[in-house]
Amino acid sequence: MYLLHLVIILPFIFALGSLFVSKVKQHIHTGWFILPAPILIFIYFVLRLPEVRNGEQLTASVPWMPSLGVNFTVYLDGLSLLFALLISGVGSLVILYSIFYLNKRKEAIAQFYIYLLLFMGAMLGVVLSDNLIVLYGFWELTSISSFLLIAFWHQRERSRYGALKSMLITVFGGLAMLSGFLLLYVITGTFSIRGISANVSTIAEHSLFVPAMLLVLLGAFTKSAQFPFHIWLPDAMEAPTPVSAYLHSATMVKAGLYLVARLSPIFAGEAGWFWLVSGTGILTLIYGSYRALKQTDLKSMLAFSTISQLGLIMSLLGLGSAAAIYSDTGASLFYVKATMAGIFHLINHAVFKGALFMVVGIVDHETGTRDIRKLGGLMSVMPVTFSIALIGTFSMAGLPPFNGFLSKEMFFTAVLNIMEMDVLNMQFLGIVFPVIAWIASIFTFIYSMLLLFKTFTGQQFDKLEKKPHEAPLGMLLPPVVLAALAVVFGLFPNLLSYTLIEPAMAAIHPTMLVPGQQFDAAIHIWHGWTTEVFMTLGVVAAGIVFYRLHHRVKLLHQPLFSGITLNKSYDGGLNLLDKAAKGLTDRYMTGSIRHYSMYIFVFLIVSITVTMGGSSNIRFDFSEFAPMSLYEAVVIFALIVSVIAVAFAHTRMMAIILTGTAGYMVTLFFVIFRAPDLALTQMIVETVSVTLFLLCFYHLPKLKKEIESMRFILPNLIIALGVGGVMTLLALSASSSRSFDSISDFFIKESYNLAGGKNIVNVILVDFRGFDTMLEIVVLSIASYAIYALIRLKLVHEGHPVRRGYWESGSGNKLPNNGLRSNDVILKTISKVVIFIILTFSFYLFFSGHNEPGGGFIGALMSAAAIVLLAMAFGINTVREVIPVDFRKVSAVGIIVALLTGIGSFFFDVPFLSHTFGYHDLPLLGHTELATAMLFDLGVFLTVVGITMTIILAIGRDK
Structure with a gap:
């Protein structure tokens, strides 16, 4: 009965396929490739008529979020069959009609059929879903796809x-x-x-x-x-x-x-x-x-x-x-x-x-x-x-x-x-x-x-x-x-x-x-x-x-009312909302990042303070705290000094160095507390972050004198002390007011039994909480694309001829005088060796991450650091020539790999992103553990490399 699920998914599969068909078979109307989808669906439902007529109810279910009572359950009875036949039958005729109605040379045919098939699949999902939440998801997808179809001729205002x-x-x-x-x-x-x-x-x-x-x-x-x-x-x-x-x-x-x-x-x-x-x-x-x-x-x-x-x-x-x-x-x-x-x-x-x-x-x-x-x-x-x-x-x-x-x-x-x-x-x-x-x-x-x-x-x-x-x-x-x-x-x-x-x-x-x-x-x-x-x-x-x-x-032929109508009421209400929203937004959207940060931090201080003050369960217990060692005291002192010194820095370069120092002190804490995964991650993140800071601050004007005035410093000081104090109290309270046993005990006991991994941190990231990780890499990818778009728009605004292929690979379209380049012979000489050492180490971190310190995230950051070193030593153009890859596509491929790994769980009748592992005898390697989590980790690796390099190369190539 899983054919019912396949019937819903089939239009989405054909929608994806139409992208390739429109590029490969440009002389054939894409509609001819699309037409079999609704026909096959229609035939399938026609063949179900005798069963439904006899009172049979065909069902199939795939677990999705069983703990919340949300499963992808499909249900075919007389009512859903009727609508499914309408959707597929009329859909077949409409697609045939559209082949002759739309001119493939003048219209964006591929987009049209993608939107149409999205709508068809969504409507099938609506009428076949037994779960209300799944039904709602498909319901809103019909609204989105119909929006795209109605706006197909988007050059028209109407x-x-x-x-x-x-x-x-x-x-x-x-x-x-x-x-x-x-x-x-x-x-x-x-x-x-x-x-x-x-x-x-x-x-x-x-x-x-x-x-x-x-x-x-x-x-x-x-x-x-x-x-x-x-x-x-x-x-x-x-x-x-x-x-x-x-x-x-x-x-x-x-x-x-x-x-x-x-x-x-x-x-x-x-x-x-x-x-x-x-x-x-x-x-x-x-x-x-x-x-x-x-x-x-x-x-x-x-x-x-x-x-x-x-x-x-x-x-x-x-x-x-x-x-x-x-x-x-x-x-x-x-x-x-x-x-x-x-x-x-x-x-x-x-x-x-x-x-x-x-x-x-x-x-x-x-x-x-x-x-x-x-x-x-x-x-x-x-x-x-x-x-x-x-x-x-x-x-x-x-x-x-x-x-x-x-x-x-x-x-x-x-x-x-x-x-x-x-x-x-x-x-x-x-x-x-x-x-x-x-x-x-x-x-x-x-x-x-x-x-x-x-x-x-x-x-x-x-x-x-x-x-x-x-x-x-x-x-x-x-x-x-x-x-x-x-x-x-x-x-x-x-x-x-x-x-x-x-x-x-x-x-x-x-x-x-x-x-x-x-x-x-x-x-x-x-x-x-x-x-x-x-x-x-x-x-x-x-x-x-x-x-x-x-x-x-x-x-019979003239309007009854020429004044107040429902359409005018809609337009007036929308305009009123626009004006009210603009008026409110203009009051706080000043264009200053400092102001926006102040809003966020003040809200954070107030909300946490009110919550903690009104709770009777908050307490502070220091009796179980371990004594401070000499190493910890030294690191804490260095950390405090570096953080305080940032506020007194007179140049951005010095502020960046001091900020990096604070980050490396945190890395030492992780080393002292025997958290090698976190130490590696923090160290590489700090290294890449310093590079990003340098690239970003390169484009900013010089520091203004008013930032040294008390009017500027005092609010910053109050907010900084407030955030620091509140977060300190929150951390102390969280460690003193445990209402239940720590979940870490579960991870320690079950990481190897259930996921086949001894590295608990990596097992949590790719298995136990893999869904969180997937959403995080999607959000980061969106952020990297936004940065890319902003820099591209800036270049266009400044009159640079941004051509196709200009940003994607080493196609010969180069910006002169890259903002990221070195003429240091020693750096260039050493980099030729160090880059390969870093890359080798990054691959080691990736493959060993399931049982030893490492993983896809750390390995990806290490690889990105190697490429950054290459760019700093030899210039951005050299990176494009040596690695002729569009890193935006690398991140997209990574997300697809991670997503397909999760979807693969459905074929084994288990929840999304469930992993398994086993031991096999392999040539040369011998008795080796193989885990499906490595496929997901590969997606994370590709996505993080793509994200990091998209951001760095986008900022670095802007003169």
């Missing part, structure tokens, strides 16, 4: 605006949703959706149950563009049309619907859930359909249409949730039918709306405009596109014999049942649902006809940017497939009834199923002359009338 808007609103909802998930964990003690659903009878009365519900719904409503959070969706239409067809009709906007459906077994018994979900949905339905009437841009019209249709599905899921409130089986089954209608319309909407978005893309691609006022008469030159548009719009309008007609009739049935049965005691509110549904259907009919007839009939305009003609076969095939499905599902709806709809209903309403039985999911085209049929006839009659009078009725 694209950047739409991407930021969607990101802010959906991430805001996602954070609220995360808070709801955490409350559910507090209530139940588990992050498993199935685990929470199994205990729903015991948690409904909890005081945090309703707040959790509200926070979860906030996440669902923002993602699925429910009123008033819908405002991001129309602006997201600045994305390329394949993105709109995929994200904003079939997948991303359906994530909120999935969340509501998935968590219905948990929250559906709460009446507030019914009112919020159904009420918000019906309001969004009427608002979106009304706003769609007023649009002149085809994609904007489809955007508001999507908002309206999402509201329809949301309202049906809300109406269906009433089945869990009442015990009357007959009444409950009526509400279950509403859920069935919602699932059916969810499928139908993905089909006809995906086709319509592709049609709009074709029109835009072949005519150069989407403005409905400039279009007309395209039916004669684009007959196939017109046929697709006719099927899509008629289905969206709810006309027979297309699939949208059936789900719209089922929608009418659901709202009529709510009014007639009145088991919720809604009284007059019961009639609101069918009335709004009927009016919204009229609006839907009108904008569907506007989209079809204003674009394809009437007089053809001659002043188009392009001469219109039919699209190529590759662009037509995907919407033709979707249009054909709209017809097939309309004529043969029961193809879906028991393969997709019934299993999905079983997942949403598990308690409604009698063991061994199934829901009656049969869908019939004709039920006689029912109320629903007459409502449909009324929709068509009223729709035709208002369509003809559209331009005469101002209410």
Whole structure:
């Protein structure tokens, strides 16, 4: 069952592969390499249909953070299968469409497909995850990847605006949703959706149950563009049309619907859930359909249409949730039918709306405009596109014999049942649902006809940017497939009834199923002359009338409010936040590093002092302290003298020397206390740090006289004494107030038994706390890249011609007069020998580090010190010629090696970054220990070398 994990990972693998394909196969469109990914995923899920249909639930789990209850558990049932088929099926068609829509010579194709595949993998992760925290991680990845896709044409201001808007609103909802998930964990003690659903009878009365519900719904409503959070969706239409067809009709906007459906077994018994979900949905339905009437841009019209249709599905899921409130089986089954209608319309909407978005893309691609006022008469030159548009719009309008007609009739049935049965005691509110549904259907009919007839009939305009003609076969095939499905599902709806709809209903309403039985999911085209049929006839009659009078009725084509709108409120609120943030930031962001350090240190002093003063467990016990030896006294005296002398230094050179002296005194302490690993690390760090200080201070102006004034010195003195005093008290208290046994006893006993290493320090770094080490090297790498970028920008600002390859290797592009160079013959002569001794010693430290003093970190610093010596003796250009390596890439390779070592644990069904070791007989070496931790240590070694040299070479080559 680990294939379920592979299915989620597959898009990410193809995303990585597309980078290489775009460079190697430049004459082939990258989309052809990407296309097999969604097709294979779709085939896999199609093959799972019989199993899920028979009630099997496929699960697989990989430990991630088991101590926190967070595991990568995937779960395939009828609901997740339905969404997985939509994600992969529509994704396949969208990628095929994009191959012909996007010009590989003019567009950044590789980036486009990377973003698209990231989104596909994230959506699969959302619908297949059983763990709420994992679900949230994928949820936010959909927001990030959709931001990148919407901003794909980033040179356009509206694209950047739409991407930021969607990101802010959906991430805001996602954070609220995360808070709801955490409350559910507090209530139940588990992050498993199935685990929470199994205990729903015991948690409904909890005081945090309703707040959790509200926070979860906030996440669902923002993602699925429910009123008033819908405002991001129309602006997201600045994305390329394949993105709109995929994200904003079939997948991303359906994530909120999935969340509501998935968590219905948990929250559906709460009446507030019914009112919020159904009420918000019906309001969004009427608002979106009304706003769609007023649009002149085809994609904007489809955007508001999507908002309206999402509201329809949301309202049906809300109406269906009433089945869990009442015990009357007959009444409950009526509400279950509403859920069935919602699932059916969810499928139908993905089909006809995906086709319509592709049609709009074709029109835009072949005519150069989407403005409905400039279009007309395209039916004669684009007959196939017109046929697709006719099927899509008629289905969206709810006309027979297309699939949208059936789900719209089922929608009418659901709202009529709510009014007639009145088991919720809604009284007059019961009639609101069918009335709004009927009016919204009229609006839907009108904008569907506007989209079809204003674009394809009437007089053809001659002043188009392009001469219109039919699209190529590759662009037509995907919407033709979707249009054909709209017809097939309309004529043969029961193809879906028991393969997709019934299993999905079983997942949403598990308690409604009698063991061994199934829901009656049969869908019939004709039920006689029912109320629903007459409502449909009324929709068509009223729709035709208002369509003809559209331009005469101002209410239908002019905005109601020109002053205060939701978009203006959003823009105004954002501007207000920007101004407030800028005003506050300007007060403390003075540009002085000294001021920033003062803020940090003052906060440190105050926070620690308050914490220690308010704690009753703080005590100071010196009875167990060892007596001070003569060596320790001498080192302490030298350390104190060197530190005090720094404050009285009149030159930076002397300050650097004294600071280095203090560091070497600390190294002597480690030697005295028999900590060779720490002594080695401290010594090499001090050596490299002195070099960095020299390089950095070389660029600074001379010391100013005002630093000798009392106004400057006194605050520094107070803060320095405060930090020193507080940290001293903290250290003494920590050693005197132990509340539990030291963890060092565990490391001493188990470092060899569990990790096969006698060097406890190295074992902790690469095994017991390897995850900390990996995050540390990532942070350090980011810092080195930032320094590189800053120096590069400085050179560009000063007019240096920074060319490609200029910084990466010895390509002949040299800066004259390097800032780091020596003309000392003795230094050069000695360095030729010493460098190889240092490098040899560094490799020894690396390979022996698991059992003797050393390790990847110390070995890397030693290697970096050798390269620094080479640079100091012979110049930066010599380093680039002798070692033609881009050290940024070295650090990146190191991080990848460390990460892959951790991921490898998953293949052995153990937690991330778990290591193992064993003894093997090797040629020449004999009986030798081999530990997987050495692979991780190799990643640390490469990363630290890359980081150190990136920083030193970046600073050193700046004249």
